[in-house]
Amino acid sequence: MKKINENFGDIVEIFIQEKKFTGTLIPSVNKNIVVLKLDSGYNLGIKKNKIKKINLIKKYSEKKDAVQEIVHKKNLPTISILHTGGTIASKVNYEIGAVSSKFTNEEILAMFPEIKNTANIDSRLLSNMFSEDMRFSHYNLIAKEIEKETKKNIKGIIITHGTDTIHYTSAALSFILQDIKVPVILVGSQRSSDRGSSDSELNLLCAVNFIVNSDFSGVGICMHEDLNDKICLIFPGLKTRKMHSSRRDAFKAVNSLSIARVHKDGKIEYLSNYKKSNNKKLQLKLINEKLKIGILKIHPNMFVNEIKNYSKFDGLIIEGTGMGHMPINEVDKFTKEHKLILKEISKISKRIPVIMTTQAIFGNINMNVYSTGRKLIESGVLGNYCDMTSETAFIKLAWLLSNYPKNKVKELITKNLNGEISENLGKEFLD
Amino acid sequence: MFDYNDLSLKIGLEIHQQLSSKKLFCNCSTKFEENKLDIEFSRKLRAVAGETGNIDAAAQFEESKNREFIYHGYKDEYCLIDCDEQPPNEINQDALITALSLCKLLKLNIPDEIQVMRKIITDGSACSSFQRTALIGYESKDSYLETSQGKVRITSLCLEEDACKIEKVEQGRVYYSLSRQGIPLIELRTEPDIKNPEHAKETAEKLGLILRSFSSILRGIGTIRQDVNLSIKNGNRVEIKGFQELRMMPKIIDYEIQRQVNIIKQGKKVEKEVRKANENGTTSFLRPLPGSSRMYPDTDIPQILITNELLRKTKIPELIEDKINNLRKKYDLSFELASEIIKNGINFEYYATKFNKISYGLSSSILINNIKDKKENLEFVFENLNSGKITKDVVDEILNDLKNGNNINLSKYKGINDEDLEIEIKKLINEKKELSVNALMGILMSKYRGKIDGKKLIELINKNKK
Numbered sequence: 001m002k003k004i005n006e007n008f009g010d011i012v013e014i015f016i017q018e019k020k021f022t023g024t025l026i027p028s029v030n031k032n033i034v035v036l037k038l039d040s041g042y043n044l045g046i047k048k049n050k051i052k053k054i055n056l057i058k059k060y061s062e063k064k065d066a067v068q069e070i071v072h073k074k075n076l077p078t079i080s081i082l083h084t085g086g087t088i089a090s091k092v093n094y095e096i097g098a099v100s101s102k103f104t105n106e107e108i109l110a111m112f113p114e115i116k117n118t119a120n121i122d123s124r125l126l127s128n129m130f131s132e133d134m135r136f137s138h139y140n141l142i143a144k145e146i147e148k149e150t151k152k153n154i155k156g157i158i159i160t161h162g163t164d165t166i167h168y169t170s171a172a173l174s175f176i177l178q179d180i181k182v183p184v185i186l187v188g189s190q191r192s193s194d195r196g197s198s199d200s201e202l203n204l205l206c207a208v209n210f211i212v213n214s215d216f217s218g219v220g221i222c223m224h225e226d227l228n229d230k231i232c233l234i235f236p237g238l239k240t241r242k243m244h245s246s247r248r249d250a251f252k253a254v255n256s257l258s259i260a261r262v263h264k265d266g267k268i269e270y271l272s273n274y275k276k277s278n279n280k281k282l283q284l285k286l287i288n289e290k291l292k293i294g295i296l297k298i299h300p301n302m303f304v305n306e307i308k309n310y311s312k313f314d315g316l317i318i319e320g321t322g323m324g325h326m327p328i329n330e331v332d333k334f335t336k337e338h339k340l341i342l343k344e345i346s347k348i349s350k351r352i353p354v355i356m357t358t359q360a361i362f363g364n365i366n367m368n369v370y371s372t373g374r375k376l377i378e379s380g381v382l383g384n385y386c387d388m389t390s391e392t393a394f395i396k397l398a399w400l401l402s403n404y405p406k407n408k409v410k411e412l413i414t415k416n417l418n419g420e421i422s423e424n425l426g427k428e429f430l431d
Numbered sequence: 432m433f434d435y436n437d438l439s440l441k442i443g444l445e446i447h448q449q450l451s452s453k454k455l456f457c458n459c460s461t462k463f464e465e466n467k468l469d470i471e472f473s474r475k476l477r478a479v480a481g482e483t484g485n486i487d488a489a490a491q492f493e494e495s496k497n498r499e500f501i502y503h504g505y506k507d508e509y510c511l512i513d514c515d516e517q518p519p520n521e522i523n524q525d526a527l528i529t530a531l532s533l534c535k536l537l538k539l540n541i542p543d544e545i546q547v548m549r550k551i552i553t554d555g556s557a558c559s560s561f562q563r564t565a566l567i568g569y570e571s572k573d574s575y576l577e578t579s580q581g582k583v584r585i586t587s588l589c590l591e592e593d594a595c596k597i598e599k600v601e602q603g604r605v606y607y608s609l610s611r612q613g614i615p616l617i618e619l620r621t622e623p624d625i626k627n628p629e630h631a632k633e634t635a636e637k638l639g640l641i642l643r644s645f646s647s648i649l650r651g652i653g654t655i656r657q658d659v660n661l662s663i664k665n666g667n668r669v670e671i672k673g674f675q676e677l678r679m680m681p682k683i684i685d686y687e688i689q690r691q692v693n694i695i696k697q698g699k700k701v702e703k704e705v706r707k708a709n710e711n712g713t714t715s716f717l718r719p720l721p722g723s724s725r726m727y728p729d730t731d732i733p734q735i736l737i738t739n740e741l742l743r744k745t746k747i748p749e750l751i752e753d754k755i756n757n758l759r760k761k762y763d764l765s766f767e768l769a770s771e772i773i774k775n776g777i778n779f780e781y782y783a784t785k786f787n788k789i790s791y792g793l794s795s796s797i798l799i800n801n802i803k804d805k806k807e808n809l810e811f812v813f814e815n816l817n818s819g820k821i822t823k824d825v826v827d828e829i830l831n832d833l834k835n836g837n838n839i840n841l842s843k844y845k846g847i848n849d850e851d852l853e854i855e856i857k858k859l860i861n862e863k864k865e866l867s868v869n870a871l872m873g874i875l876m877s878k879y880r881g882k883i884d885g886k887k888l889i890e891l892i893n894k895n896k897k
Contacts, residue, residue, distance in 0.1 A: 018571070018572055019540065019571070026728075028544075028734075029733075029734060030544060030734065030736065033543060033544045033734075033736075035544070035546065035734075038566075040566070040587070040726075041548065041550070041725060041726030042546070042548055042564075042565075042566035042587075042589070042726065043546035043548060043566075043728055044542045044544075044546070044566060044569070045542050045543050045544020045545065045546065045734060045736075046542065046543055046544075047543040050543070190516075191515060191559075194727075195549070195559060195560050195561060196476040196477050196551065196553050196559075196560025196561070197474060197476055197515045197558065197559045197560040198477075201475075201477060202475075226472070227470075227472040227514065227516065228472050228473045228474070229473060229474045229475045230473060246511065246516055246517045246518060247511065247516045247517070248516060
């Protein structure tokens with residue numbers, strides 16, 4: 001097999017049989033194939049063992065974009081943009097196939113020039129990761145960076161974030177950032193910024209407009225309201241969930257209204273009450289990075305071992321069926337396992353906090369309606385009458401365990417601390 | 432009109448042919464009927480840096496128009512993939528196999544690995560701002576078309592998604608239908624070997640015939656489209672899109688040559704641009720010609736390795752041209768009759784075998800002229816023709832009566848034999864000596880309409896009226 005000495009980005013001539021190709025070498029996922037970008041723009045894969053000869057035509061030299069230094073305008077407010085990665089911040093160098101980070105002020109403004117007229121930005125990279133790789137440590141890291149930013153004269157903070165777990169991060173920051181006096185808006189994108197149809201531009205512009213024109217303080221998520229590139233919603237950090245794997249309007253408020261609708265031109269319509277900016281001092285209440293919290297999804301045909309898996313954990317969220325149920329009733333010869341499950345639930349609840357949420361997503365927990373629920377309450381399962389999403393309950397439990405003694409945790413988990421539990425449920429549902 | 436050689440005229444063709452069954456990257460049907468509006472949404476597109484880091488000229492041009500694009504999805508003819516709300520599925524295997532089969536037929540080389548690319552389009556006609564396209568075959572020394580004016584080399588074959596159909600344009604807004612977006616499209620491209628406008632038409636026709644040999648293509652208006660690339664000495668490359676009828680192609684090319692000649696005469700520069708072929712034979716400006724930096728890999732779709740297993744699934748159908756020639760040979764038919772039979776998909780073999788007393792020429796012309804008639808009606812006529820119960824002259828009348836649901840009484844159509852006819856003519860001439868030949872014709876034709884041959888009648892009248 002021919003060894004390829006040329007590098008990606010080099011322009012080469014490749015000879016196979018009767019044919020000669022000229023093009024740019026592109027990285028290939030298959031090690032037996034050489035990929036060439038032809039003048040026509042198409043990429044072509046050629047088996048290495050077919051190649052007779054390669055001639056180098058021109059060495060690759062990375063084009064440096066002409067960087068124009070951006071000077072802050074005095075009459076505009078400043079927004080800090082902290083990047084954590086995900087679709088919105090990704091920028092691929094297709095010439096050599098590497099992912100390059102476009103996170104400086106200049107690069108962000110080059111990508112989204114409309115921001116220039118509304119705000120100055122201070123942009124920097126915290127980490128470049130897929131959001132599913134986030135751990136508690138990252139929540140603490142982001143919170144500490146936010147604290148640093150709040151010491152500057154800024155109007156608010158934007159966190160760019162992968163959408164998959166953005167609602168976990170928004171919940172974590174909602175608890176960690178006690179008495180935050182500025183808006184912290186998480187922004188994601190469902191279509192990457194390298195395509196003309198990306199949703200990132202509207203999401204980012206609406207977040208900027210909201211921060212500049214609102215007196216909101218606290219944590220929110222800014223994403224598309226529907227399939228139109230017209231309006232974004234500011235979602236409450238503790239009551240929001242990704243409800244679609246790919247649509248740009250994937251996020252929905254759960255058992256709650258959104259905070260506001262933001263139009264592209266900056267117009268804001270408030271939809272619910274919110275905490276206004278204040279002069280209190282920000283206090284960080286971080287999450288213990290060593291905590292092990294589990295989420296167990298209930299399903300038919302369960303086995304006791306599924307619960308035993310969590311015996312060494314510090315807390316457990318049970319995503320139950322309906323109003324908070326799980327298979328604990330021995331009704332016939334087929335359901336003997338259920339008796340063991342009930343026994344195990346009682347045992348684990350004595351040791352660690354076990355919180356019930358609903359896999360129905362919308363609606364609240366009421367474990368008094370059926371005998372199953374009442375048995376679970378007796379066993380020590382918490383969360384009755386609450387309407388927290390599993391994700392918010394998961395973060396809240398970790399945060400409480402990090403900052404309060406265990407007996408206090410059991411008391412606070414069902415108490416509304418920061419808007420995570422609704423006082424009553426209205427008509428809000430998926431429309 | 433022009434000395435094309437002297438002008439250094441260069442013409443290349445691009446043929447786009449839609450494939451049937453399902454869309455290229457989803458399971459939506461390709462039926463494109465637009466019966467029930469299901470969804471409407473609005474998008475803004477922006478130009479982004481392409482693979483080589485430059486914002487493409489064409490892309491930028493369109494963005495500067497800063498338009499709002501409104502998309503209409505019709506029931507069963509769109510899905511979230513077409514709305515740019517879901518990443519694509521695997522490439523449609525039937526379409527890929529058809530494309531590979533065509534490559535084999537045209538003797539194009541097939542890459543070892545295929546990469547689906549995103550071709551940037553920001554006029555809104557692709558909801559995602561790009562059209563997915565893959566190079567399936569590239570030129571080899573044997574990939575050419577034999578024409579009456581020499582070889583036309585075939586450059587490449589690409590498999591791509593069709594774009595949205597424009598519905599209407601308003602101030603600052605363009606409306607598109609998603610039904611056509613994603614329909615598999617074969618793009619065939621030739622080298623600029625075409626020598627003159629008539630040659631362009633011939634080449635387009637030949638390629639069209641080859642494509643139509645495949646059963647997996649869509650047929651009907653708009654399913655095949657031709658683009659012409661042309662340049663002349665001191666001019667520039669211009670692409671002409673949207674030929675409605677192939678017969679207009681030479682006229683439109685000549686118009687474009689004249690336009691460029693005029694520009695050059697005035698000492699001005701011919702711009703590289705895309706122009707529209709108008710129905711009146713002229714061309715008009717559409718947009719600047721896109722540069723080359725408008726493609727980058729579709730990172731949502733893994734590279735496709737062209738395995739032997741895949742290549743074994745390719746099938747080369749009998750070509751229409753071969754089918755026509757075979758039919759001509761077998762039944763001694765004219766080229767016109769044979770090609771009409773093949774193009775209309777008539778099962779001539781069946782009629783020729785079953786009703787073998789009818790001449791092949793007659794059978795074929797009846798079948799071609801009455802293509803829309805029901806098979807049972809045609810069979811009735813063939814049956815009676817075959818057994819001599821009726822003559823060819825009454826075929827149309829019987830078919831017409833059958834279509835109108837009339838009862839058929841064969842005696843009504845019964846012809847009259849020559850001897851009886853001659854007796855009748857003699858009798859008539861004796862009775863009414865004052866009648867002219869024309870008057871006699873009139874009387875007899877109205878009596879035996881459709882049952883006697885006019886030519887024979889006039890012969891007989893002339894023979895007896897001396």
